[in-house]
Amino acid sequence: MAHEDRAAHDEVDRIVAAWHRERPDLDVRPLEVLSRVSRLARHLDLARRGAFDRHGLETWEFDVLSALRRAGTPYRLSPGALLTLTLVTSGTMTNRIDRLAEKGLVERQPSPDDRRGVLVQLTPSGLARVDAAFADLLDTERTLLGDLSEQDRTQLASLLREALLPFDAPHPH
Template sequence: MTKADEVTRILQEWSQSRPDLDFSPLAVFSRLHRVAKQLNRARGAAFEDAGLELWEFDVLAVLRRAGAPHRVSTKVLVSETMVTSGTMTNRIDRMVRRGLVVRTQNPDDGRGVLVEMTATGRDLVDRAVENLTAAEAALLSGMTRAERDRLASLLTKLSVVVSANE
């Protein structure tokens, strides 16, 4: 049996105050919100220990996952990190100054620019993802692999459902 959490108490109080309402959505989203706060703290620490900001990790992670030569268009970076092109330009400028990425000419389009990760960027993102996986594994340590898999499946379904309602 699952141990009660703070949300359980809150939902009981709401149910007593407003028995006419269905609080089952709050049972899900209040817990997600609280878990997200804890996750953000753990992620922030993991990235800070690696010498990166969260947004720098996001950009470098796209480049790292792209495979060698770890180079993509700004359009891909904008799409995958879900920021505006102006925000991405600012981020790339800052990362160039830090030596994490360089801009290169797109060989397929003389006007296009590609963003390529440097060796320094690769070292930092690799350290950050190692820190991240360890931190997130620690957060999930009280769950079995089967429970994690089931939760991941349910969260995937929730993500699809929520996205369809946008």
């Protein structure tokens, strides 16, 4: 089935057609892309929550655990590094580390480089949980991409990267 046939009558097409009818003086073409991105983000958020829930995790818990997992062996980072990777405040991160430690998913360890500092490290239970949740998440995300060919997925990823680059660029202070 051609891409045009599949996408010809989705909800965004109906919204765009209604705006064309009601406001023919406006260029509503940005809606054709960004409304679809927004709708896909909502579906992705629900699917991710489901994948994490199946492993007893909240989205924020997965974010912290996966940041530690991506750090590589021994799966530990400073609270400051976790702040940078998860974009939350210091107080929020302290609370999150406390809650994850209570669940036995992370532990605090003294920093070998700073006797006053601490490092946050995945426990074996945390490592197993984040690995299982990540595998489930990838299966869920593959399902969301549906029948897109590998070539279409690559092209879509490239186009979205181009759209996001200005937002991910370092900002001068």
